[in-house]
Amino acid sequence: MAALGSRSSSVLSCQNVSVRFGAFQAVNNVSIDLAAGQTLALIGPNGAGKTTFINAVSGRVSLAAGRIRLGDADITNVPVHRRAAAGLGRSFQIINIFDQMTVLENLRLAAQSRAFGWQPCWRPVSAWPALERRAREVAAMVGLEAELDLPVTMLSHGKQRAVELGLALIPDPKVLLLDEPLAGIGHSEIEPTMELLQQVRKGRSVLLVEHNMDVVDRIADEIVVMVGGEVLLRDRPSAIWNSAEVRRLYLGSEVAGHA
Amino acid sequence: MRQVKHSEVLTVGVLVLLFAAAPFVTGDEGWLYLAALIMTWSIFALGYDISFGLTGLLSFGHAAFFGMGAYAASWAMLSAGLPFSVGIVAAIGAGGLSALVFGFVGRRVSGLYFSLMTLMLAELISIVMTTRLRHLSGGVDGLPGVPRPQAFGIDFFNAANFYWVIFALFCLTLAFCAVLKSSPLGQALRGVRQNAVRSEQVGFNVGALRLTALTLSGCLSGLAGALLASLMMYVSPQLLGWKMSGDVVIMTLLGGSGTPVGPVIGVTLVELLREGLSATTEHWYGLLGVIFILCTIYLPEGVAGLGRKLWRR
Ligand SMILES: Nc1ncnc2c1ncn2[C@@H]1O[C@H](COP(=O)(O)OP(=O)(O)OP(=O)(O)O)[C@@H](O)[C@H]1O
Ligand SMILES: [Mg+2]
Numbered sequence: 266m267a268a269l270g271s272r273s274s275s276v277l278s279c280q281n282v283s284v285r286f287g288a289f290q291a292v293n294n295v296s297i298d299l300a301a302g303q304t305l306a307l308i309g310p311n312g313a314g315k316t317t318f319i320n321a322v323s324g325r326v327s328l329a330a331g332r333i334r335l336g337d338a339d340i341t342n343v344p345v346h347r348r349a350a351a352g353l354g355r356s357f358q359i360i361n362i363f364d365q366m367t368v369l370e371n372l373r374l375a376a377q378s379r380a381f382g383w384q385p386c387w388r389p390v391s392a393w394p395a396l397e398r399r400a401r402e403v404a405a406m407v408g409l410e411a412e413l414d415l416p417v418t419m420l421s422h423g424k425q426r427a428v429e430l431g432l433a434l435i436p437d438p439k440v441l442l443l444d445e446p447l448a449g450i451g452h453s454e455i456e457p458t459m460e461l462l463q464q465v466r467k468g469r470s471v472l473l474v475e476h477n478m479d480v481v482d483r484i485a486d487e488i489v490v491m492v493g494g495e496v497l498l499r500d501r502p503s504a505i506w507n508s509a510e511v512r513r514l515y516l517g518s519e520v521a522g523h524a
Numbered sequence: 525m526r527q528v529k530h531s532e533v534l535t536v537g538v539l540v541l542l543f544a545a546a547p548f549v550t551g552d553e554g555w556l557y558l559a560a561l562i563m564t565w566s567i568f569a570l571g572y573d574i575s576f577g578l579t580g581l582l583s584f585g586h587a588a589f590f591g592m593g594a595y596a597a598s599w600a601m602l603s604a605g606l607p608f609s610v611g612i613v614a615a616i617g618a619g620g621l622s623a624l625v626f627g628f629v630g631r632r633v634s635g636l637y638f639s640l641m642t643l644m645l646a647e648l649i650s651i652v653m654t655t656r657l658r659h660l661s662g663g664v665d666g667l668p669g670v671p672r673p674q675a676f677g678i679d680f681f682n683a684a685n686f687y688w689v690i691f692a693l694f695c696l697t698l699a700f701c702a703v704l705k706s707s708p709l710g711q712a713l714r715g716v717r718q719n720a721v722r723s724e725q726v727g728f729n730v731g732a733l734r735l736t737a738l739t740l741s742g743c744l745s746g747l748a749g750a751l752l753a754s755l756m757m758y759v760s761p762q763l764l765g766w767k768m769s770g771d772v773v774i775m776t777l778l779g780g781s782g783t784p785v786g787p788v789i790g791v792t793l794v795e796l797l798r799e800g801l802s803a804t805t806e807h808w809y810g811l812l813g814v815i816f817i818l819c820t821i822y823l824p825e826g827v828a829g830l831g832r833k834l835w836r837r
Contacts, residue, residue: 323725349727363718374715377708378727386709432726
């Protein structure tokens with residue numbers, strides 16, 4: 266059986282994943298696996314296919330080829346919501362939250378999906394206090410205690426990022442896919458958000474797409490460099506920064522822009 | 525937030541009181557009939573708003589659920605001789621089942637394509653019922669003599685007595701919609717309307733939630749259809765036509781979708797307008813159109829939205 270052959274230490278394993286949009290190959294034969302407890306950064310220039318790869322893993326786009334395994338289960342053809350229920354959390358590059366709700370309502374709604382198989386309709390949601398308890402717990406974790414009753418549209422960009430992350434953290438997922446969790450965040454908020462990421466990655470496996478090389482350097486155990494839909498190389502951060510190939514193909518132009 | 529909730533409870537209370545007081549204020553059969561008609565259509569509009577206001581599914585085919593409910597009740601009572609209560613259950617079932625079928629057929633489409641698909645499916649049912657199933661539907665002439673309840677020795681053919689049956693179901697519908705909205709299911713549906721991508725990502729089966737909403741919406745539409753058939757003591761394929769679907773959309777939007785009172789206000793306005801103007805001019809529907817257009821421009825949240833703004837001030 267295939268299961269016997271797979272590496273038991275990897276929680277997420279993507280083999281030869283390809284994604285096509287019409288004739289355009291956005292992701293080409295990418296194999297990446299994520300070990301338990303590991304934080305793996307995925308970097309690469311704009312249009313490299315990082316978001317598309319995250320979309321493939323979370324189930325938003327279908328694969329032209331390849332297989333994806335989460336733990337022992339093959340999730341290649343499993344729909345988004347079932348992957349999420351199986352312990353795959355994600356945040357989006359462009360803030361993607363329930364925009365006509367308060368912070369509390371956002372987080373409580375996320376807590377609901379796992380609490381019931383079939384969402385009940387005969388009592389107000391307040392009849393299940395555990396939902397709100399979980400929402401408050403996560404709000405405290407991401408620094409939103411003071412904003413619980415505010416509509417999310419009234420929050421700063423950084424705080425909205427925190428809601429985005431909170432939604433992903435509600436079910437306490439084993440695997441977390443973070444697509445540029447610092448995108449659009451103000452300078453003063455970078456440091457606290459980084460601390461938060463440090464805390465969040467403890468005890469779980471994280472695939473982190475990030476353009477801020479400072480952050481990548483401090484958080485990532487390993488780095489995968491993607492260019493033109495393909496994996497260029499994978500190594501420890503120090504080795505990546507010293508690679509002539511990376512400097513030439515990617516960092517030469519990018520790092521200057523982000524310094 | 526809390527203030528809005530307060531105003532909602534208050535307006536719903538006032539509405540219920542108004543309808544409860546009507547039979548004591550006037551014994552006039554015409555007025556009672558009108559009030560009963562408004563409550564019946566309100567059930568339809570409240571049901572419609574589960575699909576549109578709560579879940580964000582713009583359907584142009586709700587007449588099918590409404591009409592199938594009306595026919596299911598009529599068949600149950602006329603052909604099978606079953607009691608009114610069974611007829612009502614049959615109507616709720618038929619409305620829900622038709623909606624389930626629509627939702628299943630349209631499970632892969634969304635937005636405008638979903639709207640057009642519901643419109644076409646409903647027209648298909650309407651045409652089949654008027655032509656191929658003439659022997660069942662009564663064709664364009666419809667079926668006369670749809671009965672009203674017979675129980676406890678009360679004469680429900682008396683307008684005032686039947687009024688209370690409709691009033692009770694109207695109150696139940698209002699209560700159901702209010703509880704649904706604040707329930708976990710209601711919150712999940714609200715989430716689907718606001719952001720389906722995020723809903724999926726936090727683990728909701730968006731397709732199943734949409735189907736559930738449409739089915740519940742269909743159940744209430746079917747109930748309203750049965751009540752209308754009993755109220756008019758007549759059922760015809762007209763109830764299945766696109767004009768019915770259009771009316772319920774207009775009423776809901778005019779009154780204000782997404783609120784418990786909005787649909788009721790919309791229904792009341794349209795019915796009063798029909799009552800007041802249809803005798804004097806044939807073009808009342810055109811006038812309604814003008815009012816509707818003005819409303820979409822100046823009152824995008826409907827009349828109830830205007831009320832909410834004034835309340836907050
Ligand atoms: N739905 C789509 N249809 C067609 N092309 C797409 C689609 N989504 C992405 N692409 C293309 O695929 C390529 C990879 O896009 P992707 O968003 O994955 O890049 P990225 O590495 O995340 O870039 P960035 O750093 O700017 O976020 C781009 O050329 C993009 O234009
Ligand atoms: Mg991207």
